[in-house]
Amino acid sequence: MAAVMAPLIETRGLTLHYGGLKAVDGVDFTLEAGEIHALIGPNGAGKTSFVSLLSGRRLPQSGRILLAGEDITRLPAQLRVRKGIAYTFQITSIFPRLSVFDNVALAVQAQGTRDLENRTRAALARVGLDGLEEQEAGTLSYGHQRLLELAMGLALKPRLLILDEPTQGLAASEIEGFKALVRSLVPETTVLLIEHNMEVVMDLASRITVLTFGRVLASGTPAAIRANPAVQEAYLGA
Structure with missing residues (x-):
């Protein structure tokens, strides 16, 4: 019987607090190798805080992060880069x-x-x-x-490329080029996409996870997310 491959990324009970604010509140999350997975939610839902934990820019108060089955919860950011996690920031971070x-x-x-x-x-x-x-x-x-x-x-x-609001400020023609580029990366590179442009999300992602108030509201295919009443109420609008 063939061995079951571990997910590329798995989090269990991941928590990050800023004082009394629970930015990430017990998140269980799975990212399969070779997929384009979108992370969406209203402003303040905890998306950037969550990927800061994945990249090692911040460390959680509790919970675990596994990379292909290896516990990287306390691994510094620079060592995660060497293991294949690349994170492009919401605000351009060039020199x-x-x-x-x-x-x-x-x-x-x-x-x-x-x-x-x-x-x-x-x-x-x-x-x-x-x-x-x-x-x-x-x-x-x-x-x-x-x-x-x-x-x-x-x-x-990278094995995992985390893109934080990559189409922000791009012209329509540039967005089309960006989508073609992202599609060309998989399955060699797994992509985790934080994006407010729902047309981009629905067009690119094979799976979507919705965060709200630091928790997972729903996770599934674009069609399932679009049809989810709780997601419509919290984020997409009826």
Whole structure:
């Protein structure tokens, strides 16, 4: 009998408090390898706090985080990057005074300097920024800065890529290109997407988890989430 593969990410009873505020309140969550999974919910639902726990930017008060069955609950963020977790932030986190090339090269160096130039150029080409290598990153348009941030994440060759509001500020034409890019990443890379644009969510995600008040309200296919009365009331609107 074949062994059952562990989920890529599994959380059990994950909790994060800020003073008396329960930003993440006992969350059980499963992310299967090779899927595009969206995390949605109203502002203040705990989405960014939850992925901060997954990436190691914050540590939980209680609960566990498993990466392919390995307990990484207390592992520092930089060691999670080496294990294949890349997190692009809600606000662009580029180095504005460095060149486009150097921004991505710094990400590549996080995994060693071997084949630095080829890996850097390949990541830039993947997001359509080839030809802009020497441009100062801070002079890029907002949409191109978001793509640069994505290239920095892809340069790490992640097993899991966490995208936090990646289409915020993008033009419609840029969003179409972004969706095509994300689809091209799976199944080699698993994508966890935090996104308010419901058209993007419903178009890309194979599964959706809805958070509200730091708890999981529902999880399922896009069709099941769209039809869920509790989700309609809390977030989607009737």
